[in-house]
Amino acid sequence: MIRTISAAVAIFAVITVASGQTDAEKDLIKRTALNYAEGWYEGNADKMESSLSPDLAKRIARSNAQNQTRLDNMTAMALVQGTRLGVGKQTTASEQQKDVTILDVLGGAATVKLEMRDWVDYMHIAKINGKWLIVNVLWEMKPRKGAKSQ
Secondary structure (H helix, E strand, C coil), rough: HHHHHHHHHHHHHHHHHHHHHHHHHHHHHHHHHHHHHHHHHCCCCCHHHHCCEEEEEEEEEEEECCCCCEEEEEEEEHHHHHHHHHHHHHHHCCCEEEEEEEEEECEEEEEEEEEECEEEEEEEEEEECCCCEEEEEEECCCCCCCCCCC
């Protein structure tokens, strides 16, 4: 009986420590996504860059009038330069949206949904040399208010 209780206490302690580490990692993952969003809205290129892998691939599928689809690509450098231009600063504080949902975490890989005012980013965030960085983003523009969805 005492062995069973001791084993149960030991297992509970391991689970508690592991979940605590997971919560701390989730906070770091969320902070990475928020640095991306806040950097954009603030026009803070350094904050944006701190969240990105230099090998970032940001993509969107776009269709033309003939319903042919292509992938448009953006690199980390292009995103940082766009942030530096300050386009995001045109969004007033009351209109800014930066809702982070962590969809999954396994080891050094995370999948995150970031909802901004005008679009949604689906991110893959990896732990690289001890730091969580965004490596892939597939994004989609939100439908304009009053527009019909496809």
